Amino acid sequence: MVPDVPIDDGVEPTPDEPVPLDPESFESFLQSHDLVLIDVWxxxxxxxxxxxxxxxxxxxxIPALAVGKVDHEQNPDLLSDYRSLIGRVVSSLPAFFVFVEGECVEQTTGRQSKADLEALISEYR
Structure with a gap:
């Protein structure tokens, strides 16, 4: 019997809790996961x-979803540096961005229900 040995395919496992992001970790987080929800707060x-x-x-x-959190006050320039990636300046909080393979495909602002956020990402799961 062969023991279960994890295969190192170079892909980070998807975290099961939100990950705080900063300028040093933002881009690598997007590149390390196929489906990402960014919560700007x-x-x-x-x-x-x-x-x-x-x-x-x-x-x-949602096992396939990696969730990152960006503290807008602690990282005011982070999202403006990525303006071309997200397509706009963040002017309202909370703001949510869905990325698929590093590309921003959905976004919304303001208080959302859990069902609203699930609907935002559902077609990409």
Missing amino acids: AEWCGPCKAMDPAVEDLAAE
């Missing part, structure tokens, strides 16, 4: 905090 943002349980649930419940 701020500590002072009530709707952002209200979204945390839904975002955490999605990370835990």
Whole structure:
């Protein structure tokens, strides 16, 4: 009997909880996962905090989805540096971006239900 040995295919396992991102980790996170939801938030943002349980649930419940969180206050230039990638400046929080193979394919802002976020990513799963 051959023991189960994980195969190292160079792809990072998909985390089952949101991962804090900063300028040093943002691009590699996008490139390391096929399906990514980025949650842009701020500590002072009530709707952002209200979204945390839904975002955490999605990370835990959807095996193919990697969820990254960007603190807009701590990383104000990060998303402006990636403006060409996301197609706009983030002017409202929370903001959510869906990436497939490193390309931004969906985005929305404001408080969303868990079902709204699931619908946003459903066609890419």
